[in-house]
Every structure is written in C-alpha cells, then in structure tokens.
Amino acid sequence: MRFKVEDLEVQFPYPRIYPEQYQYMLELKRSLDAKGHSMLEMPTGTGKTITLLSLITSYQRAHPEMGKLIYCTRTIPEMEKCLEELKTLERHRDECFGSARPRRLLAVGLSSRRNLCVHERVSQHTEKSQVDQECRQLTAPWVRERAGVRSLGPDGRYCASGGRQQGGISSAGEHPGAAGSSGGGEDEGTSGHAGRCSAAAASSSSPIGDSGIELCEYFEALERQGTDALLAAGVYTLEELKEFGKSKGWCPYFLARHVIAFADVVVYNYQYLLDPKISQLVSKSMQRECVVVFDEAHNIDNICIEVMSxxxxxxxxxxxxxxxxxxxxxxxxxxxxxxxxxxxxxxxxxxxxxxxxxxxxxxxxxxxxxxxxxxxxxxxxxxxxxxxxxxxxxxxxxxxxxxxxxxxxxxxxxxxxxxxxxxxxxxxxxxxxxxxxxxxxxxxxxxxxxxxxxxxxxxxxxxxxxxxxxxxxxxxxxxxxxxxxxxxxxxxxxxxxxxDASIAIKPAFERFQSVVITSGTLSPLDMYKKILSVQPVVVQSFQMSFARDIIRPLVVTRGADQALLSSKFDTRSDKSTIRNYGALLLECARVVPDGIVAFFTSYSYMQEVVREWHSTGLLKTVLQHKLVFIETTDVLETTLALENFKKACDCGRGAVFLSVARGKVAEGVDFDRHYGRAVLLLGVPFQYTLGRVLRARLEYLRDTCGINEADFLTFDAIRQAAQCAGRVIRGKSDYGIVVFADSRYSKHDKRSKLPMWIQQFMTDALSNLSTDVAMASARQFLREMAQPAPAHKNVSLSEAELFRSSVYVERVSTAGIDMRQDPSYYGLTAPATATQPAIVPMDIG
Incomplete structure (x- = not known):
C-alpha cells in the first residue's frame, strides 16, 4: 500500500491496514513534525512494529535532514523481529520503486561479542565473559603492538599500532557487569562503539604476529580494509551479518560497531542508551536529529532504576x-x-x-x-x-x-x-x-x-x-x-x-529531538509522564478495531462455594482460597481446549499453592485433562518446559503452564493461537511492599513527584497483569479468555488502569462472577469463536477503503492528553464500554 498521512507518503508492505495503525501513524508523524517526544499505547497484536518502521523510514525519505532511527528493544528475538519487518518493508519498496532505486536503507543490529563472534575457537564458548576476555586477548592494541602489527598513522607512515595510535578499529568490549536479557534466556551483553576505521595494514595475513603472538584473523582482515570496510545498503539480521563476515573474512562484531556510525537504522538493546557506562561508548556520537524508539517500554522506569543502582x-x-x-x-x-x-x-x-x-x-x-x-x-x-x-x-x-x-x-x-x-x-x-x-x-x-x-x-x-x-x-x-x-x-x-528513573533517561530526552515510548500496556499514561519527568507533545492510547469480540475478560471474585477469592497477604494461604483457585484451574482445564497459562503473584506463592494442590490430589485430577508444566528460576528448565508445553498443545493433548507475573515467561513469551486459549491471573501481582528498597522509592515518588504510594503500587501491579493478559492475544485472528481471579479486580480503581484494548471488552456483566458463572460465559465464548468470522465485517482497510474512510480525512487536535474515546474516530461500532472511567484514589487492599 501507498497512502498519505497528512502530507507524507507512506509505504506500507501489506495490502490492508487497521484503522488504529493509521491513527498511530498520524499521531507519530505529528510528534516528529513538532520535534518532540511522544507516548503511544497500541493494542497488542495490531502490528505496532511495522507501523512504526513504515512511518519513520518514510519520514526519513521525505526529510533528509532527519538523522538515523535508533530502535531500542529488550531482547534478541525482538531485535530479530524488527529487522525482519524492515526486510519486508524494503522488499515492498523495491516493488514500488524498483530494486535500483536510490536511498536504500542500511539497517544493522548491534549485539554482544557472543552473539556475533565467528572465530572458530572463541565462538565455541557459551559464557559471555569467556568470549569477551578471549576476544580482548586477540585484539587489544598493545597485544597487536607486541605481535608486530603495523598500521598507518596520521602522517601516512607505518607505525606500531596500539595504545598510542589515534584511530582505527578499537578493541573495545563490554563493560563488566552490564547486560540485558532476552525472553529465551539469551543474555544480550553491552557493547562498545567503534568510530570510523582508519586505513591499516598488518605485516601478515596470518593470525600469528611476527613475535608468535596469536591474533584474530577476522579482526586483522577488517582492520586492513580501513574505511573500505563498508556494508552495501540493505537490512542485516545478526545471522546475516555473521554470514557476511565469514564470506569477507571480517569480524562481524567490530564491523557492526563501525557501520552504526552511518547506518540509517540501528537496532540494539535499551542499555546502549540508558546505561551511562555504555552510552558513552555506543551512542555518544549519535546526532541530535536521530529518532529514538523504546519499544515494549512498559517497564522502562524499572530498567532506568536498575542501570543506575x-x-x-x-x-x-x-x-x-x-x-x-x-x-x-x-x-x-x-x-x-x-x-x-x-x-x-x-x-x-x-x-x-x-x-x-x-x-x-x-x-x-x-x-x-x-x-x-x-x-x-x-x-x-x-x-x-x-x-x-x-x-x-x-x-x-x-x-x-x-x-x-x-x-x-x-x-x-x-x-x-x-x-x-x-x-x-x-x-x-x-x-x-x-x-x-x-x-x-x-x-x-x-x-x-x-x-x-x-x-x-x-x-x-x-x-x-x-x-x-x-x-x-x-x-x-x-x-x-x-x-x-x-x-x-x-x-x-x-x-x-x-x-529516580528520570536520571538515566534524561540524557536521551535532552540529546535527541524525538523519543517515542510505546507499548501495548502503558496505561495510565499520566503516571509515566510523572516518573520519567517528561512532557511529551503527543500522549495517546488507542482502542482495538474488531469484527467480533476476540477477548473475553472475566473477573472472578468468588469460588463456586461463594467464598471470596483474593491473593491478599492475610487470606492468600487460607485453605478455601487455595482450594477455590484449584477448582478454577480444574474447570478451565475441562472447558478450554489446547493451552492454558496461569500466572501467580510470586514464585513462593506458586510453590505454596502447587504443594497444597498436590497434597489434596487436585493436580492429579487436572492431569486427567491436560499436562502441567511449571516455570522455575532456572532458565534451561523453563525453556525445556515451554518446548514440551507446545508439543503437548500441538499433538492435541493440551497443557497448562504455571508461571509467575514479572518472570521471564510473562515478559518475553507469546502464547499465540492454540498455545494460549486462556490466561488465568491468580491474584493481583503487587510488589512486596515491606521491602526497604521499594519503600525508599515510594517515599521519593511521594515527596518529589506527588505520587501517592497506593496509586503507584496499583499502577505497577495492573501493568504487570495487563502484560500477562496480552500473552494470549497476538493478532486480530487470535482469540482468548482472560480470567482476573481476585475480588480486587472488580474495583473501579483497578479496572480503570487497564489498557483501553482490554477495557473495551469488559462489561459490568463480566466483572463480578463466581467460578461456575464464569465457566458458563467461557463456554458460550468458545462456541461463538468456533463459528466462522463474518465475512462482511472485515475491520482492516484496503487502500481504496482507507481513502474513503473517516479515519483518513479527519484531522484532530493532539494538544494535551486526548484519549479519543469516540469510537467513530476509529471507524468502529461502539464497544460495550464506550467511555474511559475516571481514575480515582484507591486503597490497595
């Protein structure tokens, strides 16, 4: 598709677009026009990544003065997904303008040595620290100097390379102790930044220097190329960069660090911008005109706190x-x-x-x-x-x-x-x-x-x-x-x-003219403005367009025996609470086909409950319907459990995965299609409120930002709950049941902090249910989803339909916080809940 967003032509690589995608582009463009920051909440499974990339790279083409796009992700899989979407977009542009078109994008991902090393011996190590240390021992300037390697100095004469030479490819590496993590347990380390290469020559093409000291042949080959070590325009995933490095005999790691200086799009981990120990190396040379995107940024304040502690x-x-x-x-x-x-x-x-x-x-x-x-x-x-x-x-x-x-x-x-x-x-x-x-x-x-x-x-x-x-x-x-x-x-x-989370992110807001903070779970947006100390020019939350209700949120407040359900500290260990949570899981296993994911509030509570379920024989009864897998603190064990969980779903046996809110699974694993037909939230995932570190932060937020302690704790718990709920909906053709199993979810102050794309499906009739009534609603929902989707209710728009829609022709002011609650603004029919409830003070109990 090719269409206009106000005066900007945008190339979009798919034949149809959702109304909220177009609205997202419109708000994003206005923030770029205003050269300001923005906070945008996009419904899960609606193509946020390709929407961002299409708009910003089209803006780059139309505005040559704009700098590079710096796309920050949390994990390696998210980085790879972004680069794959960019490849799809560039193929579409080739179809539109021809493969010989000018101004093709150069996009690279930057990761740690361990993820990019191709050295036959060093790359065999699995520990990041081992790879880093052996790489330094092969590439450090003084090691190369002792080996007799020569390089061209500023005067054009050959001189010994090493510490005194100003230029060349640095042998910099990761800063000790700084690392990100990916959803699959893959640590993404931090990385140094290398400036543009100066011309260099080695005395020998062999990895052994004149003095018999071993060097890295890939690094030496890249160093000899100097400024000629360039990448042709294109989008390079980490694996493609490694294959290119092998074919050329160049080190992919140092090549990537060299190339980011002039690439159009750079994709890397949050820490490369937020951690001052690393941003001094990687991002210091980035120009002010760059556009920075923090994707999946619902926990960005916690990341800022972590890198500065x-x-x-x-x-x-x-x-x-x-x-x-x-x-x-x-x-x-x-x-x-x-x-x-x-x-x-x-x-x-x-x-x-x-x-x-x-x-x-x-x-x-x-x-x-x-x-x-x-x-x-x-x-x-x-x-x-x-x-x-x-x-x-x-x-x-x-x-x-x-x-x-x-x-x-x-x-x-x-x-x-x-x-x-x-x-x-x-x-x-x-x-x-x-x-x-x-x-x-x-x-x-x-x-x-x-x-x-x-x-x-x-x-x-x-x-x-x-x-x-x-x-x-x-x-x-x-x-x-x-x-x-x-x-x-x-x-x-x-x-x-x-x-103070703003200390780490403040340099990014000050250095770059446009910073985009986006996720599927940023509600309430006002809270992020306070804790990050930023005044964005655009603050927006979008509803989800839908042909039929694909999410069935159920607030279960009571068990079948009418006993109150809650994970409050004073009742969480009651026999009746644990029994009713078990009965709810058992009923879901009987009613819901394929995969079910249940989230507990903590590892300790999950262990307590599972131990009680086992002693009462409830787990044995659940196993008659589905297999049961459990997340542990061990990454390898959890990875193996996830693989077997998916195998059980694929073969039709069905499975239950017991997990923990705030854990690896809640943050980085998608349970799309039959892998996640229902998600159970067994309690409200509040933090441990007696922890001294948390208490100190709460006091600071109260005294400095004017944020009530109860409001922040509720905000933090509900965003974690929303993140868990989003694991089962990964597209418009997907569907799932979300069970909020705690009486506190029925309170207005909790529900009002959920994202709009969950609120729009939540009605009063679904907000105060017992286990048996909730299961009856789940059966009805699953029967509805088993029917073919109505062909005449396609919520996506073709190019011609987009031009005729009200979404395309309307121009709405974005001053202040405009939540755009009118469903006609999206070209939608009115959802069950058409207005956003007001946020009121609350009691976390």
Whole structure:
C-alpha cells in the first residue's frame, strides 16, 4: 500500500491496514513534525512494529535532514523481529520503486561479542565473559603492538599500532557487569562503539604476529580494509551479518560497531542508551536529529532504576582488595620496564580525564558511569594522579566500605550523609571520589590490561564511588546486615539505590529531538509522564478495531462455594482460597481446549499453592485433562518446559503452564493461537511492599513527584497483569479468555488502569462472577469463536477503503492528553464500554 498521512507518503508492505495503525501513524508523524517526544499505547497484536518502521523510514525519505532511527528493544528475538519487518518493508519498496532505486536503507543490529563472534575457537564458548576476555586477548592494541602489527598513522607512515595510535578499529568490549536479557534466556551483553576505521595494514595475513603472538584473523582482515570496510545498503539480521563476515573474512562484531556510525537504522538493546557506562561508548556520537524508539517500554522506569543502582557484599570487597594488590604489582613491574608510560599518563591527568587515555576514546575502558561532561575536562586531583597514590586511595575506600558493612542493624542514609561520615574518617576524602571511575580506567589502559573481567569487582566499587559523589538527589544508601528470609545468617548487603528513573533517561530526552515510548500496556499514561519527568507533545492510547469480540475478560471474585477469592497477604494461604483457585484451574482445564497459562503473584506463592494442590490430589485430577508444566528460576528448565508445553498443545493433548507475573515467561513469551486459549491471573501481582528498597522509592515518588504510594503500587501491579493478559492475544485472528481471579479486580480503581484494548471488552456483566458463572460465559465464548468470522465485517482497510474512510480525512487536535474515546474516530461500532472511567484514589487492599 501507498497512502498519505497528512502530507507524507507512506509505504506500507501489506495490502490492508487497521484503522488504529493509521491513527498511530498520524499521531507519530505529528510528534516528529513538532520535534518532540511522544507516548503511544497500541493494542497488542495490531502490528505496532511495522507501523512504526513504515512511518519513520518514510519520514526519513521525505526529510533528509532527519538523522538515523535508533530502535531500542529488550531482547534478541525482538531485535530479530524488527529487522525482519524492515526486510519486508524494503522488499515492498523495491516493488514500488524498483530494486535500483536510490536511498536504500542500511539497517544493522548491534549485539554482544557472543552473539556475533565467528572465530572458530572463541565462538565455541557459551559464557559471555569467556568470549569477551578471549576476544580482548586477540585484539587489544598493545597485544597487536607486541605481535608486530603495523598500521598507518596520521602522517601516512607505518607505525606500531596500539595504545598510542589515534584511530582505527578499537578493541573495545563490554563493560563488566552490564547486560540485558532476552525472553529465551539469551543474555544480550553491552557493547562498545567503534568510530570510523582508519586505513591499516598488518605485516601478515596470518593470525600469528611476527613475535608468535596469536591474533584474530577476522579482526586483522577488517582492520586492513580501513574505511573500505563498508556494508552495501540493505537490512542485516545478526545471522546475516555473521554470514557476511565469514564470506569477507571480517569480524562481524567490530564491523557492526563501525557501520552504526552511518547506518540509517540501528537496532540494539535499551542499555546502549540508558546505561551511562555504555552510552558513552555506543551512542555518544549519535546526532541530535536521530529518532529514538523504546519499544515494549512498559517497564522502562524499572530498567532506568536498575542501570543506575549498585549492590555489593563482602566477597566483592575482598575481590576488589585482591584487584588492588594485583594493580600495585603491575605498577611496580611497569616502573622497572616502562616508567615513561606512567609519567606520560601523569602529565595528561593534569589536563583532565578527557585527555588521559592512551587509546582512542572509543575504547572499552573509556566508559564512564557519570553523565556530566564537565567532569571529564577538569584536572584530576593531585592525590589521584600518581598511580601509587591512587592505589593507596582505593585501599582506603575499600577498607572504609568493609567497615561500614560490619553492622548489626539496618542503616538508611542519603549520599550526602554517607560522604559526611566518610570525610570524618578521612578529611576531604570525598572531594576526589567523582574522578575514581575514570581514573581507574585510565590506569588499566596504561597497564595494558586485557582480562578486564577479572577487575570487575574493583570497577564496580569505582563506579559506586563516582555515582555517590556525583548525584545527591534521587539516590539512597541502604545497608542490611542479613537477608530478611534468613535473619539468622549474617550476609551484609550494601545498596546504592536509584529512586529516580528520570536520571538515566534524561540524557536521551535532552540529546535527541524525538523519543517515542510505546507499548501495548502503558496505561495510565499520566503516571509515566510523572516518573520519567517528561512532557511529551503527543500522549495517546488507542482502542482495538474488531469484527467480533476476540477477548473475553472475566473477573472472578468468588469460588463456586461463594467464598471470596483474593491473593491478599492475610487470606492468600487460607485453605478455601487455595482450594477455590484449584477448582478454577480444574474447570478451565475441562472447558478450554489446547493451552492454558496461569500466572501467580510470586514464585513462593506458586510453590505454596502447587504443594497444597498436590497434597489434596487436585493436580492429579487436572492431569486427567491436560499436562502441567511449571516455570522455575532456572532458565534451561523453563525453556525445556515451554518446548514440551507446545508439543503437548500441538499433538492435541493440551497443557497448562504455571508461571509467575514479572518472570521471564510473562515478559518475553507469546502464547499465540492454540498455545494460549486462556490466561488465568491468580491474584493481583503487587510488589512486596515491606521491602526497604521499594519503600525508599515510594517515599521519593511521594515527596518529589506527588505520587501517592497506593496509586503507584496499583499502577505497577495492573501493568504487570495487563502484560500477562496480552500473552494470549497476538493478532486480530487470535482469540482468548482472560480470567482476573481476585475480588480486587472488580474495583473501579483497578479496572480503570487497564489498557483501553482490554477495557473495551469488559462489561459490568463480566466483572463480578463466581467460578461456575464464569465457566458458563467461557463456554458460550468458545462456541461463538468456533463459528466462522463474518465475512462482511472485515475491520482492516484496503487502500481504496482507507481513502474513503473517516479515519483518513479527519484531522484532530493532539494538544494535551486526548484519549479519543469516540469510537467513530476509529471507524468502529461502539464497544460495550464506550467511555474511559475516571481514575480515582484507591486503597490497595
């Protein structure tokens, strides 16, 4: 399809489009026109990804001044899905404009070494840290220098490559301890950024240098190509990038880092923008005109909190002490063999940290956990410049932290109070702390360290020192002498807790003119504006167009014996509650064909309930109807359980998957078609409200953002519930039953926080049911879904139908928060619930 969105021609790779997709494009274009940020909630299963890509890349074609599209995903499967959709879109453009058309897209995905390595030996390792370390040992500049590799310097003459050469492909790598995760258990590590390659030449094409030191042949081949190492226009998935690298003999990992500088579309993990330790490496060179998309961003505040928080225990401090001892030995060794390097570093430190590196600024150890750039230009304090003095400083810091962990009761204090106590121990000690992280990285570069992972404990302590000395607001310190679950076992924990999610995402909002936050579960949108401290120009939630009701939401408040159902703490362990939850699962197994997914509020509650079901024989009765599989904390076990669950559904036996809200399955696994005909939410997934870290964040949100504690807890629980509910609906032809099994879901304050695409199917008649009445409704729904869909009720629009529709011709103001509740705006018939209920204060009980 080719059609106009206001004055913009958009190419869409499918013959029909949903009304909400067009409305999504319209709101997205208006945010791009206004050069502002937007928050858009799109119903699940309605083609959000291709809608985003079609509009933004069409906007790129029409506005050459626009920068690249930076598409941020949470997992590897989501990255691959985005790149596949882009390939489909580009094939459609070839059909429209010819394969020889100008301005074809160059799109690449950026991931960790483990996901892109093609080295025959290194790629065999399954542990990310092993791959990283062996790669560094083959590609570090000083390793290559010792091997006799030569490269072209700025004057055009050959010189030894390595730390002193400014340019070339950096051997940077992942920052220790920073990693994302994918739904299938695949860790997506962080990655450094390499600038454009400078011309380089090696003394030999062999992976063995002149001195017999082993090098990576793929990296050396890429380095020899220099700026000629380019990708032709096209869309490259991770596997295609690896195949291309093998065919050329180039390293796909460093090729990807080279190519992102001039690609039109870059797809990578959230941490590449949100984690300041990594964004300094990967995203610092991105121009302001770029458009950033955070897809599936319903938990973006939690990700921001996580990347800015640091926890450690006594074993970490002990390992850091060993790191310091090793560094001290390395300094003594270098004083004997190459003291000039230490003197050169000292002179550079006088002029500021930005000038202190002996490698290009794109090297791994140039990463910095602190956002303010002015710190990098300041001269390093005198007590940190000399290497041996800096080592003494680190020893004092680690010793002080070890003392602070010797507590018998919980300590909570602000960073300011922590620094004041530190200065009382060591006068003016804290004044230099903000420089510690960069100073350590400078020293490790000078010492030519390749096994950076071994120094991750000390790097973690250095990052802590810099963060606590830099940010006085939005952070808190909590020292716990033991885990609450094992109060008799002493295991002290030191936590630097970030309470303000806006700290991590603020640089993205400030650096880029348009940031799009989108997901299927962003309700209520007002809450995200507050916790992220942003004023978007467009805030929109869309309803789902439908030919028939494909979702049957059932709020079950009572068991068949009329006993109240609830996972409230004071009733969750009652025999009647567990029995009624079991009876509900059993009835669903009898009534619903194929696959059923049940979500508990926590692993501990699931274990308690399943244990009781087993003792009463209920599980044995369920097994007469369907097989039962359980999610565990072990990724491999859960993956195997999911595979067997799908096999049971495929062969017609049917299966039940017992899972946990906030777990891997709830966040990253789709149960489409027959794999998920019903989802049961056994309780409201509130967080553990007595946790000290959560309490500290709630107090901060109340005092700083004006967010009531109960409102935030309900918002957080309902978004998790909505995420679980969305697992079973992955398209307009799909259908499923969503059972909200807790009496609290019948309350107005809970229902009003559900996304519009769930609310529009939820009526009062379905909102206060007993188990037997709910199952009768489920039977009726399944009988309706078994009939062919009415042919005359196609909700999607062809190109000609789109031009004639009211969706196409209307122009509606987007000022403020306009939820667009009028169904005629979408070209739809009125749903059962046509208006959005007001959000009112509530009691989380």
């Amino acid at each position: 640091i926890n450690f225990r006594l074993p970490t401090l002990e390992a850091a002490s060993k790191n310091i001892t090793r560094i001290s030995s390395e300094i003594e060794r270098m004083k004997q063999t190459d003291a000039s390097r230490l003197r050169e570093e000292y002179e550079r430190l006088v002029h500021g940290l930005a000038q202190s590196g002996t490698l290009p600024i794109n090297a791994e150890l140039a990463s910095n956990p602190v956002l303010p750039d002015e710190i990098l230009t300041q001269a390093v304090p005198g007590n940190l410049r000399r290497a041996d003095m800096f080592v003494k400083y680190l020893r004092k810091l680690v010793h002080y932290l070890t003392q602070r962990l010797q507590v018998n009761e919980v300590v909570q204090e602000s960073p300011t109070a922590f620094l004041h106590k530190l200065d009382n121990e060591e006068e003016d000690f804290s004044k230099s702390m903000k420089f510690v992280s960069d100073r350590l990285r400078s020293l490790l570069r000078t010492l030519e360290v390749t096994d950076v992972q071994d120094f991750s404990p000390l790097v973690l302590i250095a990052d802590f020192a810099t963060l606590v000395a830099t940010f006085q607001k939005g952070f808190g310190i909590i020292i716990e002498p033991y885990d609450e679950r094992t109060p008799t076992l002493r295991d002290p924990l030191f936590q630097l807790c970030c309470n």
